[in-house]
Amino acid sequence: MPIAHTPTAVPVIVDEAKCIADKGCTVCVDVCPLDVLRISDLTGKAYMKYDECWYCMPCETDCPTGAVTVNIPYLLR
Amino acid sequence: MDEIKSGLTEVVCDVLVIGGGTAGPMAAYKAKRHSPGARVVLLEKANVKRSGAIAMGMDGLNNAVVPGYATPEQYTKEITIANDGICDQAPVYKYASRCFKIIQELDGFGIKFQKNENGDFDVKKVHHLGSYVLPMPNGDTVKKALYRQLRREKVLISNRYMATRLLTGRDGQIAGAIAVNTRNAEFLVLRAKTVILCAGAAGRLGLPQSGYLWGTYENATNSGDGYAMAYHAGAALANLECYQINPLIKDYNGPACAYVAGPFGAYTTNSEGNRFIECDYWSGQMMQEFYSELQSGKGPVFLKLNHLHSDTIGKIEAVLHQVERPSRGRFHENRGTNYRERMIEMHISEIGFCSGHSASGVYVDEFARTTVSGLYAAGDMASVPHNYMLGAFTNGAVAGEHAAEVAVNIDLADYNAADVVREQQRVLAATRREDGIPPNQLEYKTRRFVNDYLQPPKVTAKMKLGQARFAEIREDMESAMVVRDAHELMRSLEAASILDCAEMAAFASLFRTESRWGLYHHRVEYPEKNDDDWLCHSILRKRDGRMIAEKRPVAPYIVPIDESERSAYDSQRIRQHA
Ligand SMILES: Cc1cc2nc3c(=O)[nH]c(=O)nc-3n(C[C@H](O)[C@H](O)[C@H](O)COP(=O)(O)OP(=O)(O)OC[C@H]3O[C@@H](n4cnc5c(N)ncnc54)[C@H](O)[C@@H]3O)c2cc1C
Ligand code: SF4
Ligand code: SF4
Numbered sequence: 167m168p169i170a171h172t173p174t175a176v177p178v179i180v181d182e183a184k185c186i187a188d189k190g191c192t193v194c195v196d197v198c199p200l201d202v203l204r205i206s207d208l209t210g211k212a213y214m215k216y217d218e219c220w221y222c223m224p225c226e227t228d229c230p231t232g233a234v235t236v237n238i239p240y241l242l243r
Numbered sequence: 244m245d246e247i248k249s250g251l252t253e254v255v256c257d258v259l260v261i262g263g264g265t266a267g268p269m270a271a272y273k274a275k276r277h278s279p280g281a282r283v284v285l286l287e288k289a290n291v292k293r294s295g296a297i298a299m300g301m302d303g304l305n306n307a308v309v310p311g312y313a314t315p316e317q318y319t320k321e322i323t324i325a326n327d328g329i330c331d332q333a334p335v336y337k338y339a340s341r342c343f344k345i346i347q348e349l350d351g352f353g354i355k356f357q358k359n360e361n362g363d364f365d366v367k368k369v370h371h372l373g374s375y376v377l378p379m380p381n382g383d384t385v386k387k388a389l390y391r392q393l394r395r396e397k398v399l400i401s402n403r404y405m406a407t408r409l410l411t412g413r414d415g416q417i418a419g420a421i422a423v424n425t426r427n428a429e430f431l432v433l434r435a436k437t438v439i440l441c442a443g444a445a446g447r448l449g450l451p452q453s454g455y456l457w458g459t460y461e462n463a464t465n466s467g468d469g470y471a472m473a474y475h476a477g478a479a480l481a482n483l484e485c486y487q488i489n490p491l492i493k494d495y496n497g498p499a500c501a502y503v504a505g506p507f508g509a510y511t512t513n514s515e516g517n518r519f520i521e522c523d524y525w526s527g528q529m530m531q532e533f534y535s536e537l538q539s540g541k542g543p544v545f546l547k548l549n550h551l552h553s554d555t556i557g558k559i560e561a562v563l564h565q566v567e568r569p570s571r572g573r574f575h576e577n578r579g580t581n582y583r584e585r586m587i588e589m590h591i592s593e594i595g596f597c598s599g600h601s602a603s604g605v606y607v608d609e610f611a612r613t614t615v616s617g618l619y620a621a622g623d624m625a626s627v628p629h630n631y632m633l634g635a636f637t638n639g640a641v642a643g644e645h646a647a648e649v650a651v652n653i654d655l656a657d658y659n660a661a662d663v664v665r666e667q668q669r670v671l672a673a674t675r676r677e678d679g680i681p682p683n684q685l686e687y688k689t690r691r692f693v694n695d696y697l698q699p700p701k702v703t704a705k706m707k708l709g710q711a712r713f714a715e716i717r718e719d720m721e722s723a724m725v726v727r728d729a730h731e732l733m734r735s736l737e738a739a740s741i742l743d744c745a746e747m748a749a750f751a752s753l754f755r756t757e758s759r760w761g762l763y764h765h766r767v768e769y770p771e772k773n774d775d776d777w778l779c780h781s782i783l784r785k786r787d788g789r790m791i792a793e794k795r796p797v798a799p800y801i802v803p804i805d806e807s808e809r810s811a812y813d814s815q816r817i818r819q820h821a
Contacts, residue, residue: 168678169725197293199464200457201403201425201730204244216730218456220463221570224293238574242453242494 176214177221177239178203184233185211194225194234245728247674250429251667256282256399257650258643259420259435261406262469263287264295264462265632266622266639267441268389268398269345273643274439275396278651283398284433286422288405288442288733289464292390295443296462296599296623297632300383300566302503304356305369305631307346307377308339312366315339319802321372325526325812326602326628327759328778329482331798333609334627334638342637346377349636352388355381367506370524371812376502383566404431405733406468408666409438409476409618412656417617419658420472421666423736428674428729432663436653437617437646440605441639442469444487444623445744447737449593449698450690451496456683458496460489460592461623466737467744469624470596470605474743479606479614479782481626481795483751484764486699487597489525490533490544493590497568499546504559509548512586513541520815525600527761528815534591534699534762545586556582593690594698596744599623599630601763606782606795611642614784617656619646672721673735679725682735689716689742697748699765706749713746746790747783754792755781761815 185191188210195203195212202216203225212233219239226234237243258274260267263285271285287294308318318339323330346364350356357365357378368374379385393400404422410432412418419434446461457463474480490511492499501511501523513519513536520532536544548556560582564572580587598604604626611619619642620626622635630638673679696709720742726735757773758766780795 167680167723169681197290199289199294199298199462201289201733218463218734220457220459222298222462223569224298227299227569228293236570236573238495238570238577239453239455239458241455242451242458242496243574243577 174217175240176217177219177237178214178225179235179237180212181233182209182211184231186231187212191230193228193230197224197228199224244426245730247428247729247732251432252429253432253434254284255434255655256284257436258283258646259433259438260285260441261420261438262295262441262443263291263400264441264443264622265297266635268393269636269639270439270441270621270643270646271398272392272396273640274647275398277644277647281647281650284401285393285398286401286404286406286433288403288425290402291393291400293386294464297385298462299569300385301379301632302382302500302562302566303376303378304346304633305502306375306629306633307366308342308375309346309364309366309377310343311363313373313375316802317373318375320804320808321370322629323800323802323804324808325371327772328774328804328809329602329759329780329797330628332801333798334607336801337609337641338627338630338634338637341641342633345633345637345640352392354379354385354388369502369505371522376506401431405736406442406472407670407736409472410658410662411476411615412658415477415615416656417615418656421663423670423732424729425733426729428732430667434655434658436650436655437619439619439621439642439646440469440473440624441622442624444595444597444599445470446595446597447741448595448690448744448748449693450687451593452590453494453496456686456690460491460496461595461597466740467596468737468740469620470747471740471743473605473613473620474747474785476615476618477785478618479784480747481604481606481780481782483596483603483747483783484755484781485527485602485760486594486748486763487601487603488530488594488762489592489600490530490589491592492571492574493543493588495571495574496592497571499587499589500563501546503562504546504548507555507559508551509546511589512545512547514543514545515541516547518817521817522815526812526815527601527763528812529761530591530763531761531765532815537591544589546589547586548582549584549586553583594693594748596748597623598626598628599635602626602628602760610645611638612645617649670732670736673724673726674732676725679723680719681725682731682738685716685720685724686734686738686741689713689738689745693745693748697745697752699762701752701764701766703753703768706753710746710749713742713749717742750790750792751781751783
């Protein structure tokens with residue numbers, strides 16, 4: 167069975183202007199219990215790779231520059 | 244990151260703790276304090292800094308037994324009654340006797356508990372009979388405080404490793420565990436003299452009404468791996484049919500939370516604004532009334548705060564929007580729900596296994612020992628009923644100390660190398676396929692059928708159909724599941740644990756042919772509680788590769804319960820309203 171990709175609006179947004187992942191920060195990636203954030207090879211900034219979020223907020227709380235915003239996932243908003 | 248690599252490392256330790264949420268850090272800390280020379284490994288699927296139910300802290304202790312407010316005898320009695328008599332009291336009594344010491348220790352770590360003008364702990368009444376709720380003004384700091392202690396004691400922390408199976412020795416005793424790195428799929432074989440399971444609730448069992456797989460009440464990392472691992476190692480699991488079902492904010496699916504707002508004067512109402520339950524403490528009997536009200540013309544059900552003074556509401560908001568589930572505030576804002584004006588719409592959560600809130604867990608005694616030699620369990624996944632956060636800490640401590648004590652006196656057990664090879668094959672099978680069914684679809688389908696067929700009211704024919712559907716999903720999982728990176732591999736292993744738990748939930752629910760614990764085990768064909776035949780534990784385990792269930796007598800009470808007291812939790816509905 168071949169696999170298709172279904173689009174989904176992710177709840178967590180990173181302000182790339184504020185994100186300092188290019189300086190070596192990985193805090194949000196490290197703390198996320200669901201392990202759904204990554205640093206993009208393309209932009210060098212953090213982003214939500216997997217839409218599997220408990221809207222729990224360690225990523226936002228622990229980000230040193232205030233770059234992360236956690237929104238409520240659309241299905242339950 | 245996320246590429247699948249091959250690799251296998253073996254590590255040797257004295258005490259292995261699996262799960263670094265609440266019970267796990269305390270178990271590891273106490274094991275190390277008990278035997279400073281011992282190698283204590285704390286293995287965590289996520290990151291101990293922010294993992295588990297308390298990732299963002301907690302607003303209070305739900306079950307503190309504080310001298311001057313309650314006694315261990317009273318607490319043991321209340322939990323026995325709330326649990327419809329099915330309660331081995333020794334572990335509950337031990338918890339109740341020891342938890343105040345743990346509060347003082349946590350206080351010493353820098354976690355503060357609310358005090359009144361006289362400097363005494365400010366305990367609130369939420370339960371039906373006694374007072375046990377103690378607010379934590381800086382509850383957001385819990386994880387940080389624990390982490391500091393772990394570093395100080397030099398506990399070896401392995402983050403981003405998911406334990407998948409326990410290893411046992413020739414005589415069935417514990418020999419260690421197998422784990423997989425969640426970011427590169429490399430294997431770790433951990434040999435250990437004793438192992439403590441602290442992997443939390445089975446919180447991804449039912450599907451939330453939102454349809455979002457991750458929108459669970461429990462931290463969604465808690466996929467029931469601990470229950471599945473214990474089962475496959477041959478351990479006994481107790482009363483799994485006593486599901487966890489909670490009254491939550493509709494859609495948001497987190498607590499509203501009556502334990503915080505109740506002491507300020509908030510309460511649960513129906514859509515007419517009338518109270519219909521006596522007490523907001525979460526019991527199966529209360530959930531039954533909640534369910535009935537939702538089903539009646541008087542639903543939906545609400546948490547009512549809008550009669551309170553604006554300043555009081557400000558105080559409640561300061562707690563509810565800062566700790567535990569801090570995104571609550573954002574959810575309400577999106578919907579324009581200001582507590583001052585509107586009541587909060589509530590609903591009933593998906594089902595799960597959890598002893599922290601209910602009584603479904605791996606069977607343990609008062610030393611946190613399971614029925615497998617050298618294997619312990621603590622926290623939400625261990626069978627001590629209504630255990631909550633302080634229970635996880637206290638029984639984690641009990642387990643850590645006992646496991647360390649035992650470990651110094653025994654040798655490592657040898658495991659069977661063939662078991663490791665078999666487990667590697669199981670784990671990696673889905674990575675070897677080019678295409679097929681991804682884990683998220685298998686998980687979705689399992690959990691939808693859990694809702695369709697296992698949710699109470701429980702109907703025999705439906706549960707049997709559920710079993711047939713689960714068997715089909717298992718076939719698909721074993722023959723057609725496809726996994727493309729290490730992250731998805733973790734999800735596939737979780738989907739397998741969830742399916743194991745679904746099968747256990749059906750099996751245990753079919754076994755107990757009576758109704759008990761209010762909504763948690765409401766069987767339509769057996770609507771009455773039947774103490775003559777069923778005032779006993781139901782025990783489920785794997786024997787000769789198959790699931791079996793049997794009865795186990797409740798241990799003789801150490802705190803006697805009068806005939807007249809037994810029904811205290813039966814009448815939760817407010818009289819004049821009924
Ligand atoms: C939203 C919410 C609100 C609550 N409010 C309160 C409250 O106000 N007061 C109160 O007293 N109690 C409260 N509770 C209950 C209390 O938080 C729990 O009972 C307690 O924290 C459970 O501790 P635990 O160690 O068993 O589980 P957790 O703290 O959830 O830890 C389990 C850990 O195991 C890890 N894990 C899972 N599977 C694996 C695996 N295969 N390998 C490795 N690691 C694994 C997880 O990542 C997690 O870190 C609340 C619970 C929730 C969910
Ligand atoms: S924590 Fe903040 S700064 Fe660091 S990587 Fe994440 S978004 Fe960027
Ligand atoms: S809200 Fe929680 S689950 Fe979602 S990305 Fe942030 S830390 Fe991860």
